Amino acid sequence: MYALIDCNNFYASCERIFRPDLIGLPLVVLSNNDGCVIARSNEAKACGIPMGAAAFQYRELFKQHNVQVFSANFALYGDMSNRVMQTLSNYCIDQEIYSIDECFMKLDGYDFVDLKEYGIRMREEVFRNTGIQVSVGIAPTKSLAKVANRIAKKYPKESNGCHVMRSAAQIEKALKWLEIEDVWGIGRQHAKRLFQLGVDTAYDFTKLSDQWVQKNLSIVGLRLKRDLSGIPTLDLEEVENKKNIASTRSFDVNYTTFDQVQERVSTFSSSCSEKLRKQKSFCSSITVFVMTNRFRVEQVQYQNSITIDLPFATNSAIELSKYATVALRRIFKEGYAYKKAGVIVSNFTPDDVEQMTLFDNRDKRHDALMKALDLMNKQYGQHTVRLASQGKKKWTMRQEMLSPCYTTKLKDIITIKI
DNA sequence: TCTGGGGTCCTAGGACCC
């Protein structure tokens, strides 16, 4: 059996842990630069605020319903996620942390455990330790555990926050209940096609022929179909190093000059290099992209990207910034108002295995330099020491409604008045 | 005025090999 444990309205819930006065009020969390809604409490969902809503278009509605609005506080969410996962890890050795707010467990050898009761115990302990509510779904395969979790979340009272599906009849009923567009792994494109074919529910999907599914939804769709049919096909995945690392941002204002964009791109590459060092990888390709504001249809639009291969694998901020600038120079065009840019690094190798070349090799002195840089930035705060090419200004996002970092900054720890 | 950011996997088709 597999379990899927998923935090309820995770970001929104994190904002309430240290603000119990907000319980019961509609609450939303906004994306970077306070752009759009990325998390909603149940009350906010009930007000009709959709996921991804542009904040400025809902300002009136926020006021009308006294919606509590927060800027995304990823330091807080990341730390709370670690605490939740840590507590859950005591319940099963085989845990796959699937995303910031959910994990799978493979419950092998739990034949004599009452899984319903076990799931409820998990929830209670997570709540006791962190103040976060989770829902638990347990079923014979991963994708069915997802379905069970959805039921637990949808019917919290009846399920007590934990739904276990085991019998064929129970599973069939659940699959007939689940609409096709809500199936894990079926996105908008696939749902549209399936719907046209008269496939309305997960159950209908499992009744399609293997051939059709493979031809139209590729091997990924076929695996899903099998897994949903109760044949364990998707297994827990090992957490490995990332294969791509990106740092991208929309800008607060439009940029028109090369130098402005270059400073940001240099900062993005620097951030990528930091993440690379953290996972002990070198990269040997770097991609830079720029784009104008796609929502301003009346403006002239331009977007472009370029990938260049580095002469040697590296994770030095100096080298990456240098090549990012080379790349940017090739795609930057005068006469446009740039709204967004980013850097993506790829083609990783471990930092202790190195392919030397005859002429161009990396400067090994950068290793010690980067180590010192990381140490200083860790101690004195991000971007304290940075490249001159990143500019003098410290780039900050618009975060007008940022909550304190209650659990990660000493100065933000709550005080209790007696 | 204001519209997120960061990932994964698969496939078709082109370029190349003998």
Add this chain to the structure above:
DNA sequence: TCTGGGGTCCTAGGACCC
């Protein structure tokens, strides 16, 4: 007039996830 067969590797683009 007739023009093989069997491979590998790489990449762009499209689907999906949170």
